[in-house]
Amino acid sequence: MCSMRKFKEFIIEKLILICGLASIFFVGLIFLFLLKEGLSVFKTVVPFKFILGKSWYPISEPAQFGILPLILGSLLVTLGAAIISIPIGVACAVYISEIAPLKIKEILKSGIELLAAIPSVVLGFIGMVTLVPWAKQLFHLPTGLTALSGSIMLAFMAMPTIVSIAEDALYSVPRNYKEGALALGATHWQTIYRVLLPAASSGILAAVMLGIGRVIGETMAVMMITGNAAVMPHSILQPVRTLTATIAAEMGEAVVGSEHYFALFAIGIVLFIISFAINVTADLFLHKKQ
Amino acid sequence: MKNPYRTQNIAFFFLFLATLLIVIPVGLIVVIIIKKGLPAINWQFLTDIPRQGMRAGGIFPAITGTMYLVTGAIIFALPIGLLAAIYLSEYSKDNLLTRIIKLAIVNLAGVPSVVYGLFGLALFVVFFKFGASILSGSLTLGIMILPVIITTSREALESVPYSFREVSLSLGASKWQTIRHIVLPSAIPGILTGTILGLGRAAGETAPILFTVAAFYLPRLPDSIFDQAMALPYHLYVISTQVPNVDEKIRYGTAFVLLTLVLFMNLVAIIIRYKFRKKKKW
Numbered sequence: 001m002c003s004m005r006k007f008k009e010f011i012i013e014k015l016i017l018i019c020g021l022a023s024i025f026f027v028g029l030i031f032l033f034l035l036k037e038g039l040s041v042f043k044t045v046v047p048f049k050f051i052l053g054k055s056w057y058p059i060s061e062p063a064q065f066g067i068l069p070l071i072l073g074s075l076l077v078t079l080g081a082a083i084i085s086i087p088i089g090v091a092c093a094v095y096i097s098e099i100a101p102l103k104i105k106e107i108l109k110s111g112i113e114l115l116a117a118i119p120s121v122v123l124g125f126i127g128m129v130t131l132v133p134w135a136k137q138l139f140h141l142p143t144g145l146t147a148l149s150g151s152i153m154l155a156f157m158a159m160p161t162i163v164s165i166a167e168d169a170l171y172s173v174p175r176n177y178k179e180g181a182l183a184l185g186a187t188h189w190q191t192i193y194r195v196l197l198p199a200a201s202s203g204i205l206a207a208v209m210l211g212i213g214r215v216i217g218e219t220m221a222v223m224m225i226t227g228n229a230a231v232m233p234h235s236i237l238q239p240v241r242t243l244t245a246t247i248a249a250e251m252g253e254a255v256v257g258s259e260h261y262f263a264l265f266a267i268g269i270v271l272f273i274i275s276f277a278i279n280v281t282a283d284l285f286l287h288k289k290q
Numbered sequence: 291m292k293n294p295y296r297t298q299n300i301a302f303f304f305l306f307l308a309t310l311l312i313v314i315p316v317g318l319i320v321v322i323i324i325k326k327g328l329p330a331i332n333w334q335f336l337t338d339i340p341r342q343g344m345r346a347g348g349i350f351p352a353i354t355g356t357m358y359l360v361t362g363a364i365i366f367a368l369p370i371g372l373l374a375a376i377y378l379s380e381y382s383k384d385n386l387l388t389r390i391i392k393l394a395i396v397n398l399a400g401v402p403s404v405v406y407g408l409f410g411l412a413l414f415v416v417f418f419k420f421g422a423s424i425l426s427g428s429l430t431l432g433i434m435i436l437p438v439i440i441t442t443s444r445e446a447l448e449s450v451p452y453s454f455r456e457v458s459l460s461l462g463a464s465k466w467q468t469i470r471h472i473v474l475p476s477a478i479p480g481i482l483t484g485t486i487l488g489l490g491r492a493a494g495e496t497a498p499i500l501f502t503v504a505a506f507y508l509p510r511l512p513d514s515i516f517d518q519a520m521a522l523p524y525h526l527y528v529i530s531t532q533v534p535n536v537d538e539k540i541r542y543g544t545a546f547v548l549l550t551l552v553l554f555m556n557l558v559a560i561i562i563r564y565k566f567r568k569k570k571k572w
Contacts, residue, residue, distance in 0.1 A: 009466045013381070019370045020377025023394040023440065026433050030401060033412040091308030099302055100309075108309065110560060115316045117556040118549065119494025120403075121523045125530050125545050126319050159312055189298035210400070217402025219497040220523075224531055244404045244497070251408070251501050256416055268408040272401065279400040283393055 034272055038265035041065065050266065056230040058250065058260045065263045067270070069232045073147070073240035074216055076233050077226060080151025081158055081215045086208055088155070089162030093207070096163065097170040098192055109164075116160035124224035127153040132225060139237055145227030147240045153221050158211035165210060169203020170196055206285040213278040217271065219244040243267050320549070327546025330539040336547070339509040344529050345536050347509075349544055354511055355424075355519030356493055356551070359503065362428025362515070363435060363492040368485055371439030375481075378440070379447035380469055399437035403497040406434045410502040425515045427503025434498055435488035442487060446480020447473060479566035483559045490555035494548065496523040506532075522548045 041050065045065050053066015096108050131152055136144030173196050181191040197204070227239025228249060241249075247264050254260040338348030382388040410430030420426045450473050458468040474481075496504075505518040506528060512519040526544045529536045 005464075009464060012466055016373045016377045016381060019373035020382065020391060022370050022374055023391055023398055023436065026436065027394045027397050027401075029413070030405070030409045033409055033417070034405070037408075037412050088308045088311050091305045092312050095302075095305040095309045099305060108313065111313050111316055113556065113560070114320070114553065115312070117490055117494070117552055118316075118319065119496070119523055119552055121494070121496045121527050122323070122545050122549050123319070125526060125541065126322065128530060130322070156312075156315065163312070187294045187298045189301045190294060193301070213400050217400070217405070219402065219404040220527060224527070244402055247404050247408060248497055248500055251411070265408055265412070268405050271405050275400045275402055275405075276397055279397050280393065283396050 031272060034265055034268045037262060038267075038269045039262075041259060041262035041266045044259060045263070050263075051270075054232055056246070058254075058263060063259060065259075065266075067243070067246075067267060069230055070241055070243045070246050070267070071270075072233050073226070073230075074242040074244070076147050076236060076240055077150045077154060077222065077242055078212060078215045080147060080236060081154035082208075082212055084152060084155035085158040085162060085211060085215075089159045089207070089211065090166050090204060092159070093163045093166035093170060093204075094192060094197075097167045098188070098196070109167075112160050112163050115156065116164075120157065120218060120220040121224070123153055123157065124221035127221060127225045135237075141237055143227060143239060145225060145239050147226055147233060147236045147238065150222050150226035150240070150242075151236070153225055154215045154218055157218055157221065158215045161214050162207045162211035165207035166200070166204045169200040169207060172203070173199045202285045202288045206282040209278050209282040209285070213275055213282070216278075217244060217275055219248050223248050243271055247271075320553075323542065323545050323549050326538070327542040327544075327549075330543030331546060335540075335543055340507065340525075341509070344507060344525075344533055345540070349522070349525060349547065351508060351511055352520040352522045352525040352544070353547065355503075355505075355521040356523075358424050358512065358515075358519060359427050359431060359499065359521055360489050360492045362424060363431035364485065364489055366429055366432030367436050367439055367488060371436050371484075371488075372443055372481065374436075374440045375443035375447055376469060378444050380465070380473070395437045395440055398433075399441075401434075403434065403495055404500075406430055406498040407500050407502060409433075410498060415502055421516065422501065422503055422505075422518050423516045424503055424512060424519050427499045427519070427521075428515075430498045430502045431492040431495065434495065435492050438488040438491055439484050442484025443477070443481045446477040446484070449480065450476045479562050483563045483566075486555050486559040486562070490552045490559070493555070494523055494552045496521075496527055499524060522551070 050065055050067060051071070052068050053064065054068050055064045055066050056069055057064040096105055100108060127149060131149045132144035134144065135141065135146055135149045177195050177199055178191055181195040182188070186194065222242050223245035226242065226245065228241045228245060229239035230241045230246065233240045247267055250260070251264050254264055335348045336353065337350050339351055340349065341347030378388070378391065382391070407430070410426055414420045414426035414429050415422055454472050454476065455468055458472045459465070463471070499521055503519055503521065504524040505520050508518060508520050522544065526541070526548055529544060530541050
């Protein structure tokens, strides 16, 4: 009886260990399969030309696979979103953690969670019916599907991440820092500006990085709003196409095993490496804080 | 000399303004969708198949498809995620392996959704030859929501006081008995919250199902898990960008149903967490 139970527990504990390792396994598996499919493209295209080539014509004859316009498209949209979302997001985090009364704090936090929960395709849809016509009218453009519209919409997707992580960082600053500053006669704002923000800086930096990571990886809203023109971007008021949107828009038509299919997986490798780098760095910052 | 209190008032005003800049648009988004989407909702819209190239009829197959996908994802992700959370909270030691596992979870959460789509395509659709099917889509979504479930379940397990475990162990219960009968029951509300948040996430994602399951137009219900299916988020994408001249009402109606579904799940999760926090005995 007793040994039977011990055996059962032994099995369960091994199962728990295996599941504990599952995350490592899946991250490895994702990378492996991206490499398996994506590296094939480099049999025909030189990596240098793939990254820095200026033309993306995957189905013309001969096909050209240069992802520089896509990289720049992603960068442009991300930069715009970062400029909008970082100041607003950090300010909102400060407001929630330091100024808002307890009741309002709870409501605001739920509101931010709500924003995080809205599916990206719904945000894309809303952007299409509100932002896009607005941008077209305001700037007298032939189309409102521009990098700018994408940046504004993406800023809203980055904000929940930035606000909640930055708020955590501010919250975890030891209480006596704040009390010390106040006791020395500093105003509440001086305390926030001179003591809390510097003390929480590495956590806030991590928040910003994770927010940007979210923006670079965002797919549906970007594809619906930015106009999908795979050309070298010249202005924020032009249509652009991002790395993610290219995969989402073209994989449906690419034949499995074709050069185009491999090239889209190679873009996946680029995205995976970018997100991996961002997450590892952000994690280092978060741990430095502790 | 500048008056520091005046500076403070100005600063606080701007912080408040920034908060409004986030909160008001969120409110507007929800209000617009409710105002324009609600009139489109009727029994026929919810239970009929799409007709006339998705320009009329209802969205029933898309709702069912999303339900199948979400159920499949949770069947896959909940057991693995829960056991992984148990490992991290009860068994892991503070060493390099644990550090790597945590880093892997963070990375899994950060992988762009479209990359999950590629992965699902390469592994489940092509390599395992499941084809574009509910099975492939569910597994892809399941891996995607794994970090959500692990993180929230782990927090729930770790918030159970250490003394609970000590009492149980001192009474002669084994480690697994303690986890099974003492720790898990106390952590159930937290685990439930995580599961529902994962469900909501899986229901709303589009990019991972683009190439693994989604059918552009399939005016019938799927027969088996190896069948393709329509899904709400993909359907919204299709009727708002790929099909011309779709009545605005249908677009807003679809957006309304999707948003309601996702927000409802999140609301339930928030309520469970709130009640649990109030009732907490420790």
